[in-house]
Amino acid sequence: MSGYDPARYGEAVGDYDALYPPSGTSTAAAIDLLVELASGHESRSILEFGIGTGRLALGVHRRGVRVAGIDGSSRMVAQLRSKPDGDAIEVLIGDYRDARAPGSFGVVLLAINGIFDPRGRSAQLAIFRNAVRHLVPGGYFVVESWVMNDEQRNGDWSVVPRFVSDDHVELQLAKYDIATNQIERTLVHLRSGVMDFVSVTDTYASPGELDVMAEVTGLDRLARYAGWARTEFTARSSSHVTIYQLLRD
Numbered sequence: 001m002s003g004y005d006p007a008r009y010g011e012a013v014g015d016y017d018a019l020y021p022p023s024g025t026s027t028a029a030a031i032d033l034l035v036e037l038a039s040g041h042e043s044r045s046i047l048e049f050g051i052g053t054g055r056l057a058l059g060v061h062r063r064g065v066r067v068a069g070i071d072g073s074s075r076m077v078a079q080l081r082s083k084p085d086g087d088a089i090e091v092l093i094g095d096y097r098d099a100r101a102p103g104s105f106g107v108v109l110l111a112i113n114g115i116f117d118p119r120g121r122s123a124q125l126a127i128f129r130n131a132v133r134h135l136v137p138g139g140y141f142v143v144e145s146w147v148m149n150d151e152q153r154n155g156d157w158s159v160v161p162r163f164v165s166d167d168h169v170e171l172q173l174a175k176y177d178i179a180t181n182q183i184e185r186t187l188v189h190l191r192s193g194v195m196d197f198v199s200v201t202d203t204y205a206s207p208g209e210l211d212v213m214a215e216v217t218g219l220d221r222l223a224r225y226a227g228w229a230r231t232e233f234t235a236r237s238s239s240h241v242t243i244y245q246l247l248r249d
Helices: 008-013 025-037 057-061 076-083 121-136 207-215
Strands: 047-050 066-071 091-094 105-110 135-146 158-164 171-179 182-191 195-201 218-224 241-246
Touching: 025 105, 025 121, 025 135, 047 057, 047 121, 057 066, 066 076, 076 091, 076 158, 076 241, 091 171, 105 121, 121 195, 121 207, 121 218, 135 207, 207 218, 207 241
Parallel strands: 047 066, 047 105, 066 091, 105 135
Antiparallel strands: 135 241, 158 171, 171 182, 182 195, 218 241
8 A cells, every 4th residue: 555654543533542541441451461461471571563642551561561662653652651651661653564673572462453454464464474573482462353243244334333431432434345355444433512533444354364364474373352351252252352472483
């Protein structure tokens, strides 16, 4: 995809923390799992692709784990820096498809559909390879994304409520093109009479397709859950958190 700008989403979304609040049971469960994985290696370290405003990174850092990140958006990273402990996290501004952070890590994390790179399969494979490049032997690549159901595959627009609270509703409008694996999405946020719209183009990859990418890049699937709380992944699950492990020599 020519002219792709890795900063575009972060620059467009603006107040990311208002759209994805950094508190809640899902965030707490994610931090627990990530700290547990990082603690299995001497380095006790995590590199987050798309670290953004630090929703997960700051909580992990406060649990005594070294955290670094790569992100395309200076605006998002500025929000991270403005928070307590934000300056303690090393962040490289760049494209996590190929940017190289200093050092090696026990865990590489890519959350909230970051693997659905709009540049297609070659970019997704490059992301897997870049994760491997940063991992210590036996380290983990953790991927979080949503799972398309049969109705969403039919080429029509679908509307899904992704977040509902007393004062904030997020609706996802999506249309899938089976010929290209591209998903056109508009995220509509309704808050106290205010509407925010964010348009995104993704390249969908099913859990099975991600497993193939993992295998060809030297990773083995260790676990797959329906969410950060480690609930069972089934045919009805609408999202997944998958842990891949770098095979040892």
